[in-house]
Amino acid sequence: MKRDLQPGIPSDGGLSLNVLTDDDVHKIHQATLELLDRAGVFVENEKALDCFESGGARVDRDSHMVQIPPDLVEEAIRTAPSQVILAGREPKHDLVLEGSRVHFTNFSEGVKVNDLQTGENRTPVKKDLVDTARIIDYLDEVDFCEKALGAHDVSQTTFPLHNAEAYLTNTTKHCAFGPGNGKLLNKILKMAAVIVGGFKKLKERPIVSFTTCPVSPLKLIADCCEIIMESARNNVACNILSMAMSGGTAPVSTAGTLVIHNAEVLSGITLSQLTRRGAPVIYGSSTTAMDLKLAAATVGTPECALISTAVVRIAREYLLPCYVAGG
Numbered sequence: 001m002k003r004d005l006q007p008g009i010p011s012d013g014g015l016s017l018n019v020l021t022d023d024d025v026h027k028i029h030q031a032t033l034e035l036l037d038r039a040g041v042f043v044e045n046e047k048a049l050d051c052f053e054s055g056g057a058r059v060d061r062d063s064h065m066v067q068i069p070p071d072l073v074e075e076a077i078r079t080a081p082s083q084v085i086l087a088g089r090e091p092k093h094d095l096v097l098e099g100s101r102v103h104f105t106n107f108s109e110g111v112k113v114n115d116l117q118t119g120e121n122r123t124p125v126k127k128d129l130v131d132t133a134r135i136i137d138y139l140d141e142v143d144f145c146e147k148a149l150g151a152h153d154v155s156q157t158t159f160p161l162h163n164a165e166a167y168l169t170n171t172t173k174h175c176a177f178g179p180g181n182g183k184l185l186n187k188i189l190k191m192a193a194v195i196v197g198g199f200k201k202l203k204e205r206p207i208v209s210f211t212t213c214p215v216s217p218l219k220l221i222a223d224c225c226e227i228i229m230e231s232a233r234n235n236v237a238c239n240i241l242s243m244a245m246s247g248g249t250a251p252v253s254t255a256g257t258l259v260i261h262n263a264e265v266l267s268g269i270t271l272s273q274l275t276r277r278g279a280p281v282i283y284g285s286s287t288t289a290m291d292l293k294l295a296a297a298t299v300g301t302p303e304c305a306l307i308s309t310a311v312v313r314i315a316r317e318y319l320l321p322c323y324v325a326g327g
Contacts, residue, residue: 020313032262033070040067041218041267045225048271055274073266076273082319084237084280086144086174087205093173095143097321106136108146126151126162133170144174164188176209182226185210189234209237214264216249232272232279239323240268241284245297248290258310261287283315286325
């Protein structure tokens with residue numbers, strides 16, 4: 001596995017950027033608890049509503065609003081593992097997510113590709129997924145494989161299965177996918193189990209993990225709930241990734257955006273832990289600011305870097321593995 005020289009011993013040496021004080025983190029946490037308790041989150045899935053209600057949350061079936069008490073949220077934070085293993089098809093690519101360890105992956109969800117032969121900027125097809133998987137597999141700088149592109153030349157009702165087949169069979173690194181929904185997630189797990197030699201071995205060495213995004217502001221839509229709950233039931237890591245935008249789906253202020261972001265991720269983590277206590281989760285962020293002139297998300301900007309840095313600080317306070325978009 002790719003480990004620090006002194007595994008298990010936290011290290012804060014080297015370059016670091018701390019944009020939040022301990023008091024800042026405490027205020028964001030308390031504001032998040034108040035938001036989840038008083039305003040709550042919209043939960044579209046009936047089974048998820050049942051799960052929240054049985055766990056002690058206040059559920060309004062008519063409005064689909066769920067108000068989550070602070071003790072329920074904090075218990076979920078405590079029971080979520082502080083360490084997550086992302087296994088590769090080859091053990092040399094195994095990763096340990098915890099503490100101050102840092103790994104890198106490729107950009108996910110590209111919507112266009114430059115044709116290698118003609119240079120044309122076009123919609124990607126499945127062959128492009130195969131090519132990018134092989135490139136990612138070759139690059140030592142990329143520690144695990146995110147789905148770089150989506151196949152548009154296949155049925156769009158089952159495209160997550162085509163995406164998974166293209167990557168799982170063309171890289172020896174761990175693969176992370178947005179599976180679309182819970183049903184397709186389970187089919188992808190069956191594919192992974194065939195590769196490693198059965199579900200027992202897949203449980204020992206999970207070569208896949210999944211990503212899902214709440215819809216900002218403060219919505220856990222049906223597919224998102226399914227992915228969180230099915231990941232928990234199968235004990236595979238789920239990256240619960242907020243994509244809030246300052247000035248768009250979140251307040252303009254960084255502090256306000258971080259509260260919305262935190263509430264969305266923690267509501268998902270709470271659902272995960274209510275489904276299966278101790279299920280592996282990753283505290284995810286692609287949260288950034290909105291360009292108020294273009295009404296578009298800004299990436300690769302100082303604002304994105306600032307938010308990502310703050311997100312890492314919050315996740316470390318919770319002792320949760322973290323995934324953030326590059327600045």
